[in-house]
Amino acid sequence: AQKVTQAQTEISVVEKEDVTLDCVYETRDTTYYLFWYKQPPSGELVFLIRRNSFDEQNEISGRYSWNFQKSTSSFNFTITASQVVDSAVYFCALSEVNYGGSQGNLIFGKGTKLSVKP
Amino acid sequence: GAGVSQSPSNKVTEKGKDVELRCDPISGHTALYWYRQSLGQGLEFLIYFQGNSAPDKSGLPSDRFSAERTGGSVSTLTIQRTQQEDSAVYLCASSLLADEQFFGPGTRLTVL
Numbered sequence: 001a002q003k004v005t006q007a008q009t010e011i012s013v014v015e016k017e018d019v020t021l022d023c024v025y026e027t028r029d030t031t032y033y034l035f036w037y038k039q040p041p042s043g044e045l046v047f048l049i050r051r052n053s054f055d056e057q058n059e060i061s062g063r064y065s066w067n068f069q070k071s072t073s074s075f076n077f078t079i080t081a082s083q084v085v086d087s088a089v090y091f092c093a094l095s096e097v098n099y100g101g102s103q104g105n106l107i108f109g110k111g112t113k114l115s116v117k118p
Numbered sequence: 119g120a121g122v123s124q125s126p127s128n129k130v131t132e133k134g135k136d137v138e139l140r141c142d143p144i145s146g147h148t149a150l151y152w153y154r155q156s157l158g159q160g161l162e163f164l165i166y167f168q169g170n171s172a173p174d175k176s177g178l179p180s181d182r183f184s185a186e187r188t189g190g191s192v193s194t195l196t197i198q199r200t201q202q203e204d205s206a207v208y209l210c211a212s213s214l215l216a217d218e219q220f221f222g223p224g225t226r227l228t229v230l
Contacts, residue, residue, distance in 0.1 A: 035218065045209065045221035091161065103216055105151055105174060108161035 002027045004094050006109035013082055014117050021077045021112045023092030033103060034068065034075045035093040051075065082116045089113045122222035124210050130228045131200055139195045139225045143212030150193050151219060152185060156206035167193060200229045
């Protein structure tokens with residue numbers, strides 16, 4: 001069975017601190033996708049990143065970076081120099097790859113609520 | 119360009135009534151997904167459409183829930199004889215075949 005665990009329920013940091021959100025996943029598939037989504041107070045889920053299971057290269061996008069390690073089944077997300085606007089609930093998710101390459105449904109973790117204080 | 123839209127944004131209904139929730143995906147997106155988000159259960163998958171067919175209905179919680187998609191575009195999620203435990207935010211997402219899913223703003227359903 002597929003499962004995503006985000007052990008940190010809530011994190012509170014002060015602006016400009018770095019913060020890492022942890023994500024551990026379980027799957028028997030050899031090919032899968034991993035995702036991070038952001039849900040700000042407005043409620044809409046915003047796509048941040050997708051990684052293919054064959055691509056373990058870390059990725060950096062501005063203040064955001066992602067560390068994918070298959071050996072530990074982890075896909076952690078780091079925000080550098082956090083800002084108040086980063087306050088949101090962050091979800092890690094996993095999906096299988098269907099026959100033909102289409103993406104399956106998303107299995108979400110419970111989310112981590114990040115509060116960045118000024 | 120236009121994103122995924124959902125209507126209504128809020129729906130309050132009485133226990134036992136039927137409700138219909140609508141999703142307009144991004145134009146050209148062949149895949150459409152329904153999820154629901156509740157405090158107790160987090161984000162749960164309900165059903166997936168590829169075109170007009172639903173190859174995966176495994177997440178529908180009971181036979182009171184059904185969904186259809188017409189013209190490879192608009193989808194309607196119907197909940198019959200609503201119960202209080204159906205109260206949640208119902209989210210729709212769409213994607214191209216193998217691309218990331220983009221979510222709509224959701225419909226907040228409250229069953230009194």
